Amino acid sequence: xxxxxxxxxxxxxxEAVIPAAPAGTPENLRLAVETLIDPFGLSADAxxxxxxxxxxxxxxxxxxxxxxTPSASVRxxxxxxxxxxxxxxxFQTCRMDAAAFEELLEALIAFLDRS
Numbered sequence: 110x111x112x113x114x115x116x117x118x119x120x121x122x123x124e125a126v127i128p129a130a131p132a133g134t135p136e137n138l139r140l141a142v143e144t145l146i147d148p149f150g151l152s153a154d155a156x157x158x159x160x161x162x163x164x165x166x167x168x169x170x171x172x173x174x175x176x177x178t179p180s181a182s183v184r185x186x187x188x189x190x191x192x193x194x195x196x197x198x199x200f201q202t203c204r205m206d207a208a209a210f211e212e213l214l215e216a217l218i219a220f221l222d223r224s
Contacts, residue, residue, distance in 0.1 A: 115216060116129065116130060116142070116217070118217055118221075120224065125150075126143075126146060126150070128213070128217075137200050138205060142213065145180065145193055149178070153221035157218050159178070160215070167185065172188060177194075190204055191205055191206075192204050
């Protein structure tokens with residue numbers, strides 16, 4: 110994954126999706142993404158539904174809304190940034206670019222559609 114600027118994904122022996130972050134991404138952020146997406150399992154439809162709702166809420170509420178999964182929450186802190194929050198002590202709350210967050214969900218959907 111050296112030099113990559115996009116997220117990629119694999120499936121481990123337990124059929125859990127494991128994200129590979131772009132070079133230079135802190136491990137805590139990679140773990141936050143892994144924790145957030147874990148409840149989607151291998152379902153592109155579940156991921157697609159989450160992204161659709163995320164975008165609907167952006168249109169309706171602008172910044173400040175929260176949309177979580179059973180394992181983590183994501184808050185839009187401003188037009189260009191999101192905060193991924195831990196629910197169970199698995200990672201430290203962290204931030205990432207909002208467009209990059211949506212791109213990683215789109216990449217996950219594409220991966221799951223191919224799987």
